[in-house]
Amino acid sequence: MSELTDLTERLVSIPSHEDETQAGDAIESWLRDETEANVTRDDAGNVRAWRNESADAPSLAFVGHHDVVPPDDSQTADGGEYVVYRDDGRLHGRGTADMKGAVAAMLLAFREADPDRPLGFASFVGEEVGGEGARFAIEGGFDPDYALVGEGSTGYSADGVLDVAVAHKGRRASTVTAAGTSAHASEPEAGENAVYRACDAVDVIRDLDAPSADVLGETLSGSVAVTEIDGGTAWNVIPDECAVTVDERTVPGERADLASVEDIAGVSWAVDQDLPPMACDDEAFADAAVAAVRAEQDGAGERVSKPHATDAGWLADAGVTCLVCGPAEPGEAHTATESVSVDVLGRCRRVYERVAER
Template sequence: MTDSADELVDLTRRLVSIPSHEDETAAGDAVESWLRSETDAAVDRDPDGNVIARRNPCASTSLALVGHHDVVPPADRQRDDDGAYTIAEREGRLHGRGTADMKGALAACLLAFRDATVPDDRELVFASFVGEEDGGVGARAAIDRGFGPDFAVVAEGSTGYSAAPDQPTHVVTDVAVAHKGRRGSTLVATGESAHASETGSGENAVYRACDAVDIVRDLPAPETAVFDEHLAGSIAVTGIEGGTAMNVIPDRCTVTVDERTVPGERAPLERVETIDGVEWTVDGDLPPMACSRAGFADAVLAAASAAHRADAGVADGSEPGSPDHVVKSHATDAGWLADAGTACVVCGPSEPGEAHTETESVSIDVLRRCRRIYHGIAERDVPDAE
């Protein structure tokens, strides 16, 4: 593998500099153009703007390196006076919107996709989706059109998840075998308005909503285990609104609920509808992810371990700071892919607390490491173990 730090940094800089929080077209153009000029892969730009490239498209199994080229809106400090995205290099890190989430990882995937020697029986796929930050609209559209690799490494953040409290978080790039999903719900309580001086003449919607909140508060949070890694969800009331005036019994009250889901489990929120006048509506449901193939999870971990040993100059064996299987709190496009039948893991350079922040940055050394991991898994045998 040609391991040019400058090539990786330059490509990351190029991608990060392209605004893509409102319109991903230009960023998709750059990804597509690079693939067409740097590889002989079959490149497709679908109607939604997803960029998908394939090597060995007739092979019996398929492995995808998956990312996205949209970002959340930048902070003022992440744009210059003309509104262009800024990117700076300081102390071995690249700073700017999208460096960690996830154009740095996207650059590492592109270079690994180009450089890997692909086994004859494997299709290697590169996919960069639009709309990941908007609920995975690009991934969902691609899946609806038939996108369904056997295996996928989704290059979202997994670096530092197993780090000890006294370690820098970028010491280890772990492999996430599961992540939480998010289900957002609204409870609407209705009643009958009346003058507040005649409480018996109406039905107080706020009281009904409070009864529903009591049910939510007592619900057990969902939890499960994936490859012996414990994953605990949560459920919380995040807002309540009702009433029109101090002297009027309210006839409507709305409650919002945030639930972090885990694979195979949901909190029984339907119980709130046992309260008269309360209706429960699901507003959005980002699926959780659990890797369905232990052999694949182990193969990616082996590739990550090999990359760490290369970083340390160690030929073999286990040394302090080895990567591990972990779980991740945040939903990614891996949830949609896993829901459609793809065996997924998440492995990428972003550390906890970097994505979506005003100070977003990524370690250049970790970007190089992730490039090695993606290159390694693209060439490695993947056991077909359940």
């Protein structure tokens, strides 16, 4: 276990919220020193490696990311290095849960597994800003048959239990813009009030049905919510523009009909970000992963779904069969008190090895 915790601490201590280069350097050098894999670093900064590439069997890749969100002041030392420490069976620090702990577990499993198939490892950049690294890798030909993504799946069926996520929601962020004609507020009929048109669009959005989907026994329910509204320039001017921000949590399959707001005069709709959902399309793969989890937990562990997007969505969208399995628990990522269980890290490492060898 000390090798796993030591490697996690090493990776976590390296700042990677503005520039992932040093963290990528550490991962690349570890792979070159500890394995005989074919290791590459692409122009985006993604680190990838393959073992047993010539094997005539479907390929499997362990997938993570080494960028993090900006740390809290309490998570950095004077020199800029991230603070990481052990306490009460947990490692604390920015990136312990999301997701350098899982990256460390995957590195060790990648080295130790004895697969009869091509086995890959990838740690991407830019996951926290929309999957930039994953998209770059996919466009460059990264296409394993199967991927096990190490984002958090612990504590969904029960506290402290490592589960297997067979699906997750996506996120589509969009802006509804209402255009009008300005006029003096003392003569409102002389203009077209953009705020009123925006309110009409909000009424349409409020009444939209958000789709749901069933994936291997897990039900995902989408949602649509107006989260911001901005319009007007002065108290005595009829506004000629108003913008409405919409947050939509998407599920595999249908999307809410947000384009219907454009039936209102002067209203347009534009998508700002679209992070795809993920749905595992191979029940045997899910069963194998759950069996590996239960072998490490005296029968505990379930199929679950996650409420937020990961790089598994980009991979699944490109045709890769994905699962999510990792040590982070709900509510740990992106917090000032971020931490990860050392015991669950060890379980993840062993599960990854079992999946690679099945």
